[in-house]
Amino acid sequence: MKTQVAIIGAGPSGLLLGQLLHKAGIDNIIIERQTPDYVLGRIRAGVLEQGTVDMLREAGVSDRMDAEGLVHEGVELVFDGKRVPIHLTELTGGKSVVVYGQTEVTRDLMDARAASGAPIIYSASNVALHELKGERPYVTFEKDGQLQRIDCDYIAGCDGFHGVSRKTIPAGVLTEYERVYPFGWLGLLSDTPPVNEELIYAHHERGFSLCSQRSLTRSRYYLQVPLTDKVEDWSDERFWNELKARLPEEVAERLVTGPSLEKSIAPLRSFVVEPMQYGHLFLVGDAAHIVPPTGAKGLNLAASDVCYLYRILVKVYAEGRTDLLEKYSELALRRVWKGERFSWFMTNLLHDFDGHKDAWDHKMQEADREYFLNSHAGLVNIAENYVGLPYEEIC
Secondary structure (H helix, E strand, O other): OEOOEEEEOOOHHHHHHHHHHHHOOOOEEEEOOOOHHHHHOOOOOOEEOHHHHHHHHHOOOOHHHHHHOEEEOOEEEEEOOEEEEEOHHHHOOOOOEEEOOHHHHHHHHHHHHHHHOOOEEOOOEEEEEEOOOOOOOEEEEEEOOEEEEEEOOEEEEOOOOOOHHHHHOOOOOOEEEEEEEEEEEEEEEEOOOOOOOOOEEEOOOOOOEEEEEOOOOOEEEEEEEOOOOOHHHOOHHHHHHHHHHHOOHHHHOOOOOOOEEEEEEEEEEEEEEEOOEEOOEEEOHHHOEEOOHHHOOHHHHHHHHHHHHHHHHHHHHHHOOHHHHHHHHHHHHHHHHHHHHHHHHHHHHHOOOOOOOOHHHHHHHHHHHHHHHOOHHHHHHHHHHHHOOOOOOOO
16 A cells, blocks of 8 residues: 555544545545544543644534534633632633533544445554665555555654554654652543533642533533542442532532543643654654643644644655654644643642641642732733643744
């Protein structure tokens, strides 16, 4: 097989890149080691920045998002039981976010891929990347017991943190930056109406909590828990009781509880590799960076990577601008580090680090809260980062 761009991974970043390239007339093949059902079974966040929404519309996959997605013009932070509204639209000149689950984004992109007839190969095993620094890169994999090969011009590594793409780059090329946090998030998904119109990020002496949502009838809630906790330790009843204890009384009183559809614990970490490209291979999304979910940046940073790589490849094929290829990592990383900073900031602002920070750190945490929540400039800072910073032009 031959194609212009081989995309490794059929998560939202790989599917979005493939859809955009297809609409631009650039041939691409997506290779995924899992099944479609497995990909759709991943439970992820769903707060979409304006830039991500615009990309989905440009890709032609926004009909259901525009009909069912919930536009949010604000969020709430809670400290010491006091609710602090962050009026996103007022503070950012009209920008907002859309709550639309990542699973639904993936489903829309999968449907669009199927309708386009563009090739996608699921259940591909032993995927390997070759000649990344040569003139003729190619991908090999096994499918139904047969070894297959795809020759291509470029490879997009959209296969996540544990994928093969980043691991193919020789040792010593990449610089890794990592911060591991001493707690995780226990998440519960339920078919219950959201407790609040806007998302609530709550700090409490018992630990952080988040009241999120997927629709007007489906909610997603999170609790900060020790890394030693296991899902089996948390019955639905225990989860709901603990959530109520961490929320302001007037919020807890109207919380509607119900059976969990899914429960899981995710450890929090920050991770970045530099550079995000090696020869003809370009790393996209979780293959190059991980953020703690506190800033709602994971999917949005992946979408910004897609935006830069897509726009560069369009200019490469339409205008012969191969000089732009070397700018991908620089452009992507500038936005990645800003997203990492905001996620780190929000994580430090909202979580309880009992036993893991000294007295100085606690005083700095208090000073940050005092400034950012009582200053117009501080509120603007939070709002601008939450709705998403603008993309740079490629020229």
